[in-house]
Amino acid sequence: MLGIIGIVLVFVMVFGGYVLAGGKMAIIIKALPFELMMIGGAAVGAFLISNEGSVVKHAIRDMSKVFKGPKWKPEDYRDLLCLLFELIRLARSSPVALEEHVENPEESAIFGKYPKIAADANSVELICDTLRSVSMNYDDPHQVEEVLDKRLERMQAHALHPSHALGSVADALPALGIVAAVLGVIKTMASIDQPPEVLGKMIGGALVGTFLGVFLSYAFVAPFAAKMKATIDDDFHFYQLIREVLVANLHNHSTNICIEVGRQNTPSHFRPTFVDLEDALKSVKQAS
Structure with a gap:
């Protein structure tokens, strides 16, 4: 909603102010399709030249984040803590029973309780790979923490590429x-024998190119890129939470302490309250 409000505000304030100041929209409207074709077409072409197909698709998909916001909501963080609680408790009571959930998470009854998390490949792989390494006696907390940090760095760099x-x-x-404006000036110079009123309109049309380039950059594309980055950073806290809980588990803290470590390391705007989490964990215990 805020994204839509922002877009409307940009158009109303910029063009509304221009018209109220006595500006004529006719020149802009006449030149806009051609300037947009040159500037927009060149920008899209340069984007395609400098990026792989997967990045292009990823960028198009990520643009929806400007309007949708982060993928992971506060209730998803609560569900993740409940999922990790169940897995850690099972790992400590019956390591053999844990294997079926780690090796086949798509068929796991525990993962099945949390379909949104189960559908996210990064979350499932991060959890299962770490728990699997513990079952293989690769349980040095510092080594596992280093491996997780490097893995998360690669994931974040890949996610931020678009x-x-x-x-x-x-x-x-x-x-x-400026390129489009220069072409407009070239066109104007080729018609130097025309009356001043004609040349004035042609120069005005050329300057639309400069305006459009700056306008699109600072009012739309740069804010879109900044919002995409901020949303991806927000979503990445979800994976950081997995790291915090699983590393705490390797330090042999009690299961409840591991979950509380994760809860307290969750950003405040996503963090479930202690009471809400306790109620959710009680439901998990009663259901098992």
């Missing part, structure tokens, strides 16, 4: 606007 690519387009748009 926002960085879109940021590069934002940086290029003002220059592409």
Whole structure:
């Protein structure tokens, strides 16, 4: 909702202010399709040249984050803590019974209770790989923590690639606007024998290119890239929570302490309250 409000506000304030100041929209409207074709087409072409197909698809998909916000909501963090609680408790009471859940998470009754988490490959792989390594006696907390940190760094760098690519387009748009403006000046110079009122409109049309490049860059593409990055960073706290709980487990803290470590390391706007989490864990205990 805030994204839509922001877009409407940008158009109303910029063009509304221009019209109220006595500006004529006719020149902008006449030049806009051609300038947009040159600037927008060049920007899209440069984006395709500099990125792989997977990044392009990822960037298009991530643009929805501007309007949808983070994938993981506060209730998902609560569910994740409940899932980890069940898995850790099972690992300590019956390591053999844990294997079927780790080796076949898609058929696991425990993962099945949390379909949104089970559908996220990164979450499932991170949990299962770490618990599997413990069952293989690779249980040095410091080594596992280092492995998890490197893995999370790679995941985050991959997730942020589309926002960085879109940021590069934002940086290029003002220059592409100048390119379009220069072409407009060339066109104007070729008609130097025309009356001043005709030349004035042609120069005005050329300057639309400079305006459009800067406008698209700083009012749309750069904010989109920044919002994508902020949303991805927010979503990444979900995976950091998995790391915190599983590393605490390797330090042989009690199961409840491991979960509380994860809860307290969750950002405040996603963190379930102590009471809410306790109620959820009681339900888990009663159901098992």
